[in-house]
Amino acid sequence: MKIKEVTLRQLKMKMLFPFTTSFGTFQEKEFLVLEAKDGEGNSGWGESVAFHSPWYNEETVKTNWHMLEDFLIPQILNKEINHPDEVSEMFAYIRKNNMAKSTIEGAAWDLYAKQQGISLAAALGGEKKNIDVGISIGIQKNVEDLLQLIDEYVSEGYKRMKVKIKPGWDVDVIREIRKKFPGIQLMADANSAYRLTDIDRLKQLDEFNLMMIEQPLASDDIIDHLQLQKEISTPVCLDESIHSYEDARKAIELGSCKIINIKIGRVGGLTEAKRIHDLCQQNDIPVWCGGMLESGIGRAHNIALTTLPNFTMPGDTAASSRYWERDIINPEVTVADGTITVPENPGIGFEPNLETIKQFTTFEKTYA
Numbered sequence: 001m002k003i004k005e006v007t008l009r010q011l012k013m014k015m016l017f018p019f020t021t022s023f024g025t026f027q028e029k030e031f032l033v034l035e036a037k038d039g040e041g042n043s044g045w046g047e048s049v050a051f052h053s054p055w056y057n058e059e060t061v062k063t064n065w066h067m068l069e070d071f072l073i074p075q076i077l078n079k080e081i082n083h084p085d086e087v088s089e090m091f092a093y094i095r096k097n098n099m100a101k102s103t104i105e106g107a108a109w110d111l112y113a114k115q116q117g118i119s120l121a122a123a124l125g126g127e128k129k130n131i132d133v134g135i136s137i138g139i140q141k142n143v144e145d146l147l148q149l150i151d152e153y154v155s156e157g158y159k160r161m162k163v164k165i166k167p168g169w170d171v172d173v174i175r176e177i178r179k180k181f182p183g184i185q186l187m188a189d190a191n192s193a194y195r196l197t198d199i200d201r202l203k204q205l206d207e208f209n210l211m212m213i214e215q216p217l218a219s220d221d222i223i224d225h226l227q228l229q230k231e232i233s234t235p236v237c238l239d240e241s242i243h244s245y246e247d248a249r250k251a252i253e254l255g256s257c258k259i260i261n262i263k264i265g266r267v268g269g270l271t272e273a274k275r276i277h278d279l280c281q282q283n284d285i286p287v288w289c290g291g292m293l294e295s296g297i298g299r300a301h302n303i304a305l306t307t308l309p310n311f312t313m314p315g316d317t318a319a320s321s322r323y324w325e326r327d328i329i330n331p332e333v334t335v336a337d338g339t340i341t342v343p344e345n346p347g348i349g350f351e352p353n354l355e356t357i358k359q360f361t362t363f364e365k366t367y368a
């Protein structure tokens with residue numbers, strides 16, 4: 001296949017709720033959507049999960065635009081590509097910038113699947129017809145509000161609750177949740193808010209039967225996490241620390257985690273995500289698909305990836321209506337009884353709605 005034309009759009013969408021992590025709060029989402037055309041009427045779509053500011057990792061909307069415009073798009077425009085696995089090889093000389101790479105790599109995968117007339121899930125080798133999903137809940141004003149939200153999401157059928165924690169919003173909060181919901185699948189995500197010196201506090205979480213604690217320590221660490229995992233019984237799950245197959249291999253060999261959260265953007269695309277999935281499967285490390293508050297396009301990629309067999313734990317890909325008044329795909333992503341039905345039509349399986357996309361677009365440029 002050949003990508004003959006690329007359109008990059010910057011969108012701004014207001015989220016239905018403010019999202020607060022250990023880093024801060026935001027409610028407006030600015031992000032990039034990429035459309036890759038093959039000249040035969042097919043469009044492949046990708047979404048950049050980089051945020052406006054570099055709080056989650058070093059990438060931003062602007063650095064992604066720069067990388068795409070000046071390096072990544074020129075690198076693959078009009079080149080013959082036999083299989084989307086080749087895209088990450090073509091980008092191999094470019095260091096990091098994984099979210100930028102993933103934006104166009106994801107579009108290439110969608111385009112390839114559409115040309116083959118198969119779903120993206122099938123192109124990746126996934127077989128699940130339905131996927132289980134949980135929900136990620138930000139830090140709230142008070143525990144009552146949090147308990148109320150959990151109550152709503154439990155009634156909606158979400159399969160597991162993930163709550164954000166930070167020092168001062170952790171042990172007591174989890175205790176209250178457990179008191180009210182003794183049986184739910186519950187986990188906590190710290191987004192790197194702790195240090196090894198907090199070990200006594202983190203040990204106190206052991207009594208609450210959490211499925212895991214996600215990224216408790218530094219965002220670039222796999223050594224202190226090993227030390228922590230030795231001392232606590234709650235399984236450690238790594239998110240921010242894993243950027244590649246090699247990172248995953250080292251973390252697994254060391255014993256720094258028992259579970260890995262795979263985010264397509266964080267690892268540079270679907271090919272690398274699949275390699276990490278396969279490695280984890282061989283090593284009995286369960287994986288689940290993380291979320292980055294995506295629009296429907298990124299959400300669709302997450303759903304396709306999650307059809308692979310070692311995604312045995314519910315992911316963070318909740319319904320469109322949880323985030324957006326109006327999503328940019330048709331149909332929107334819906335969740336029933338905590339599961340999403342995987343679409344079977346070609347590619348990502350959801351149709352990007354150009355009219356809605358244009359409505360939220362603040363800037364666009366076409367490269368051919």
Ligand SMILES: O=C(O)CCC(=O)c1ccccc1C(=O)O
Pocket residue numbers: 056135136189191239290291292293294316317318
């Ligand atoms: O609902 C979602 O998309 C996932 C929410 C979430 O936990 C998250 C959102 C933004 C950045 C990082 C994370 C995370 O998993 O750490």
Ligand SMILES: [Mg+2]
Pocket residue numbers: 189191214215239240261290
């Ligand atoms: Mg996380």
